[in-house]
Amino acid sequence: MTSDLTRLTADALASKLASKEVSSVEATQAHLDRIAAVEGAVHAFLHVASDSALAEAADIDRRRAAGEQLHPLAGVPIAIKDVIVTKGMPTTSGSKILEGWVPPYDATVMTKLRAAGLVSLGKTNMDEFAMGSSTEHSAYGPTHNPWDLERIPGGSGGGSAAAVAAFEAPFALGSDTGGSIRQPAHVTGTVGLKPTYGGVSRYGAIALASSLDQIGPVSRTVLDSALLHDVIGGHDPRDSTSLTDVWPSFAEAVRNADVAGLRIGVIKELQGDGFQPGVMERFREALALLEAAGAIITEVELPSVEHAIAAYYLIMPAEASSNLAKFDSVRFGLRVNPKGGGTVEDVMSATREQGFGAETKRRIILGTYALSAGYYDAYYGSAQKVRTLVQRDFAAAFANADVLVSPTAPTTAFKLGEKTGNPLSMYLNDIATIPANLAGIPGISVPAGLAAEDGLPVGIQFLAPAREDARLYGVAAALEALLEQKWGHTLLSQAPDLSSSEMNATDEGAV
Amino acid sequence: MSEITQEQVTHLANLARIALTPEEIVSLTSELGSIMDHVATVAEVATPDVPATSHPIPLQNVFRDDVVGQTLTAEEALAGAPDHDGSRFRVTAILGEEQ
Numbered sequence: 001m002t003s004d005l006t007r008l009t010a011d012a013l014a015s016k017l018a019s020k021e022v023s024s025v026e027a028t029q030a031h032l033d034r035i036a037a038v039e040g041a042v043h044a045f046l047h048v049a050s051d052s053a054l055a056e057a058a059d060i061d062r063r064r065a066a067g068e069q070l071h072p073l074a075g076v077p078i079a080i081k082d083v084i085v086t087k088g089m090p091t092t093s094g095s096k097i098l099e100g101w102v103p104p105y106d107a108t109v110m111t112k113l114r115a116a117g118l119v120s121l122g123k124t125n126m127d128e129f130a131m132g133s134s135t136e137h138s139a140y141g142p143t144h145n146p147w148d149l150e151r152i153p154g155g156s157g158g159g160s161a162a163a164v165a166a167f168e169a170p171f172a173l174g175s176d177t178g179g180s181i182r183q184p185a186h187v188t189g190t191v192g193l194k195p196t197y198g199g200v201s202r203y204g205a206i207a208l209a210s211s212l213d214q215i216g217p218v219s220r221t222v223l224d225s226a227l228l229h230d231v232i233g234g235h236d237p238r239d240s241t242s243l244t245d246v247w248p249s250f251a252e253a254v255r256n257a258d259v260a261g262l263r264i265g266v267i268k269e270l271q272g273d274g275f276q277p278g279v280m281e282r283f284r285e286a287l288a289l290l291e292a293a294g295a296i297i298t299e300v301e302l303p304s305v306e307h308a309i310a311a312y313y314l315i316m317p318a319e320a321s322s323n324l325a326k327f328d329s330v331r332f333g334l335r336v337n338p339k340g341g342g343t344v345e346d347v348m349s350a351t352r353e354q355g356f357g358a359e360t361k362r363r364i365i366l367g368t369y370a371l372s373a374g375y376y377d378a379y380y381g382s383a384q385k386v387r388t389l390v391q392r393d394f395a396a397a398f399a400n401a402d403v404l405v406s407p408t409a410p411t412t413a414f415k416l417g418e419k420t421g422n423p424l425s426m427y428l429n430d431i432a433t434i435p436a437n438l439a440g441i442p443g444i445s446v447p448a449g450l451a452a453e454d455g456l457p458v459g460i461q462f463l464a465p466a467r468e469d470a471r472l473y474g475v476a477a478a479l480e481a482l483l484e485q486k487w488g489h490t491l492l493s494q495a496p497d498l499s500s501s502e503m504n505a506t507d508e509g510a511v
Numbered sequence: 512m513s514e515i516t517q518e519q520v521t522h523l524a525n526l527a528r529i530a531l532t533p534e535e536i537v538s539l540t541s542e543l544g545s546i547m548d549h550v551a552t553v554a555e556v557a558t559p560d561v562p563a564t565s566h567p568i569p570l571q572n573v574f575r576d577d578v579v580g581q582t583l584t585a586e587e588a589l590a591g592a593p594d595h596d597g598s599r600f601r602v603t604a605i606l607g608e609e610q
Contacts, residue, residue: 196568331588332593346603368527385564385566
C-alpha cells in the first residue's frame with residue numbers, strides 16, 4: 001500500500017489527502033521509505049529531513065482533521081534543490097565551502113511552499129553552485145540516472161530530476177541558469193520548466209548568474225509542474241527583478257490543453273549535425289503527432305544561436321565571479337587558517353582554495369578574466385551584444401509562431417566520467433537550452449520517448465515569448481496526452497525497477 | 512588567440528582571492544586558452560551598431576519605502592559565522608606587517 005503512494009502524481013496524491021483516504025504522514029513515510037531503499041544507488045539527496053518532514057505532515061493531518069481549509073496540495077511531499085536556502089535544513093549549493101551551513105531564513109519559494117502546507121523531504125544534489133550539466137561537479141559525489149546508474153542524471157539539477165524519476169518525491173524545485181531544469185528532465189524522462197525571468201522570486205536562491213537564474217518546477221507530469229508553478233510564482237518585493245504581472249493559473253492551461261491551430265516553429269539551427277539519430281527520431285515523431293492533432297508546423301531560423309554558447313560562457317562566469325565573492329570566510333561557511341596565520345585576505349584565499357571545487361575555480365578565473373581591464377569590451381561587452389541579437393532572433397521567430405520547438409539536448413544521458421576531462425565538450429552540450437536564458441523567455445522539457453539505439457529517455461523542448469508560460473503548459477500537456485495514448489502507458493513506467501540495485505547497495509553496505 | 516600565460520592566471524587568482532597551487536595554475540592556463548578560443552568568437556558578430564543587453568526583461572529601478580522591517584537578529588546573523596564574539600564577526604588582522 002505505502003509503495004503505491006510513491007507512484008502517484010502529486011495531483012492524485014493531493015486528491016487522496018483531501019478526501020482523507022490517505023494521511024500526509026502515510027504519504028510522507030512512503031516517500032522516506034522509498035528514499036531509504038534507493039538512495040544507495042541513486043544518491044539524489046544531500047540531506048533527508050525525515051523528522052521535520054513527518055512533523056510537518058502530522059501538523060497538516062491535525063489541521064485537516066480540525067476542519068481547517070487547506071491548500072489543495074497541503075500534505076504532499078516535495079524535494080528541494082540545495083541551491084535554495086531553507087531555514088532548519090542544511091544548505092550547501094553542492095559546495096564544501098558551505099558544508100553544514102543552516103540558513104537563518106527561508107527563500108521566498110520555501111515560504112510559499114510552507115504556507116501551502118507542502119512537506120519538505122530534503123535537499124537534492126547538484127553541481128557545485130549549479131555549475132555543470134551532470135552533477136559530477138557536486139562536492140558530495142554524483143547522482144546516478146535511475147534509467148542507467150552508470151550514466152549522468154543531467155545537471156545542475158540532477159538530484160531533483162533523479163529524485164522524481166526514481167519515485168523518491170512526486171515533484172521538486174529546481175533552478176535553471178543555462179538548462180539546469182530542462183536538460184536533467186530530458187535525460188531522466190521527467191518534466192521541467194524554466195519560467196519567464198522574473199516569474200518566480202529568486203530571493204534566497206544562491207546566485208550563480210543573476211541575470212540568467214530562474215527557479216522552476218520539476219515533476220513526472222505536466223500538470224504537477226503547473227500546480228507547483230501556481231504555488232511558487234508571482235511578485236516578491238524582496239526580489240527587485242521579480243515581475244509584477246498577475247499570472248494565469250497554469251493548472252488551468254494544462255486542463256484546457258489544445259493545439260488546434262497552434263503555430264509551432266521548428267528551430268532550424270537546433271537539429272541535424274551533432275544531434276543523435278534517436279533524439280531526432282523521437283523529435284520528428286512528436287511533431288507528426290502534434291500536426292495530426294491540428295497544430296501548424298513551420299520552420300524558423302535563429303541565426304545568432306551559434307554564438308549563444310560563447311556569449312553564455314562569458315556572461316555566466318562573469319556574474320558568478322562577482323556573486324561568489326560573498327564566500328569570504330567571514331560571515332558563513334568554511335574558514336581555513338593558513339599555516340603561520342595571515343591577514344584576512346590570506347585566510348580568504350586559503351579558504352576559497354580549499355572550499356571550492358575545480359569547476360567553480362575555473363569559472364571564477366574565467367569570469368575574472370572576462371571582466372578585467374583591457375578585455376571587458378572585447379569579451380563581456382561583446383557577449384551582451386550577442387544577447388541582444390539572440391533576443392531579436394526570438395522576436396522575429398515569434399512573429400510567425402506561437403511556440404518554438406527543438407530537442408532539449410543533442411544526446412541522451414552520457415556516461416559518468418565521459419566528459420569531465422574536457423570542460424569545453426561539457427559546455428557545448430547546453431546548445432539548445434542556453435538561448436532561452438539569454439533572452440529571459442520560458443522553456444519546458446517533456447518526455448518524447450526512448451532513443452532506439454540506447455533505450456534512454458529523450459526530451460522535447462518548447463519555448464514561448466516572455467510572460468507566455470501558459471502556452472508551454474498547454475502544448476506540453478497536449479503532447480504528453482498524445483504520446484501516452486499512443487504508448488498506452490507513461491514513459492517512467494518503463495524505467496528499470498531499482499529494487500535489484502538497491503539490494504546490491506544494501507549488501508555492500510552503501511546505504 | 513589563446514595567449515593566456517601562467518603569469519596572467521596567477522594574477523587572476525590573486526584578484527579572485529583563490530590560493531591556487533602551481534599544478535592548478537598550469538592546468539587552468541591551458542583550459543582557459545581553449546575555452547577563450549571558443550568564446551572569443553562573440554567579438555565577430557558584436558558590431559558597434561548593436562546595443563548591449565544586461566538584463567533579459569526591461570525594468571526600471573525598483574524602490575521601496577524606507578521603513579523598518581523584520582530583519583535577522585544579531586544571534587541569527589552570527590549563527591553560521593566561523594568565528595564571532597557574541598555581537599560581531601571576528602577576523603584576523605586586516606593589514607599585513609609590510610602595510
